Amino acid sequence: MILQPTDLVPFLCRATGKCCIHNLVLLSSFDIFRIARVLNLSAKELFEKKLLTYRINPSNYWMEPILNSRSNSTCPFLFRETNGANEKYLCEIYESRPLVCRMYPLKYDTDTSLFMRFSPAEHRCYECITTENNFTLEEYLQASSVNELLNEFNRYLALIDKISAAGLNLEKIKKKKEAQKKFFEIQSILYETYPEKDNIHNALPFEEMERRVDYILESQE
Ligand code: SF4
Numbered sequence: 001m002i003l004q005p006t007d008l009v010p011f012l013c014r015a016t017g018k019c020c021i022h023n024l025v026l027l028s029s030f031d032i033f034r035i036a037r038v039l040n041l042s043a044k045e046l047f048e049k050k051l052l053t054y055r056i057n058p059s060n061y062w063m064e065p066i067l068n069s070r071s072n073s074t075c076p077f078l079f080r081e082t083n084g085a086n087e088k089y090l091c092e093i094y095e096s097r098p099l100v101c102r103m104y105p106l107k108y109d110t111d112t113s114l115f116m117r118f119s120p121a122e123h124r125c126y127e128c129i130t131t132e133n134n135f136t137l138e139e140y141l142q143a144s145s146v147n148e149l150l151n152e153f154n155r156y157l158a159l160i161d162k163i164s165a166a167g168l169n170l171e172k173i174k175k176k177k178e179a180q181k182k183f184f185e186i187q188s189i190l191y192e193t194y195p196e197k198d199n200i201h202n203a204l205p206f207e208e209m210e211r212r213v214d215y216i217l218e219s220q221e
C-alpha cells in the first residue's frame with residue numbers, strides 16, 4: 001500500500017519490542033557514525049564489542065554492516081523497562097537509531113522513492129496498527145528526521161553503486177589478491193574508520209571518504 005504525504009499513518013508504537021527481535025537492520029556509514037558517537041565508542045570498537053557485524057548481500061556480494069543480534073535474537077540495543085506490572089521494551093540508542101528503525105513500519109523503495117506499508121505478513125505485531133493517531137505521513141517522516149537522513153543515505157547508496165560498478169565485490173575478487181586488498185581497504189574506510197576514538201567529529205567526513213574511495217578505485221586500473 002502506498003501512502004501519500006497527507007495520508008494518516010495508521011501506526012502508534014506500544015513498545016512491545018517485537019520489531020527489534022529476529023530483525024535484519026542494515027546500516028549505512030552514517031548510521032554507524034551516529035551510533036558510535038552516542039555510545040562514545042569508535043566505529044572499530046562497535047565491531048570489536050560485537051554490537052555490529054557483517055552479512056554478505058546475496059544479490060550484489062557486498063559485505064553489509066548490520067546490527068549484531070544477541071544469542072536470543074534481540075537487537076543489542078533493546079532493553080526492558082518495568083514499572084509495577086507494566087513493562088516496555090525500549091531502544092538504548094533511540095535518538096541515534098538507524099534509518100531502517102526510524103522508518104518502521106514504512107519502507108523505502110529505492111527505485112520509486114515511495115514509502116509503502118509493509119505487507120501484513122511483515123508485521124511483527126499488530127498492537128502498533130491503529131487508527132487512533134492523527135499524524136500524516138509527512139508529519140511522521142519529519143518527526144523521525146527521515147527525509148533529512150534519506151538524503152545522506154542516497155549519497156551513501158550512490159557510492160556503493162560506484163564501487164559495485166568497478167567490480168569490487170566478494171564474488172568477483174575471489175582469486176584476485178590485489179582486488180581483495182582494495183576491497184577490504186574500502187570496507188574499512190566506509191565502516192570501521194569514522195569516528196575514531198579520540199576524534200569524534202560533528203559530522204561524518206563523507207566527502208573525504210568519497211575521495212579516499214575514488215583514489216583506491218582509480219588506482220585499480
Ligand atoms: S512491533 Fe510495533 S508496537 Fe512493538 S515495538 Fe515495534 S513498532 Fe512498537
Ligand code: SF4
Pocket residue numbers: 019020021023025067075076077078079090091092093094097098101
Ligand atoms: S536499534 Fe533500537 S529501534 Fe532499532 S532494532 Fe535495535 S532496539 Fe530496535
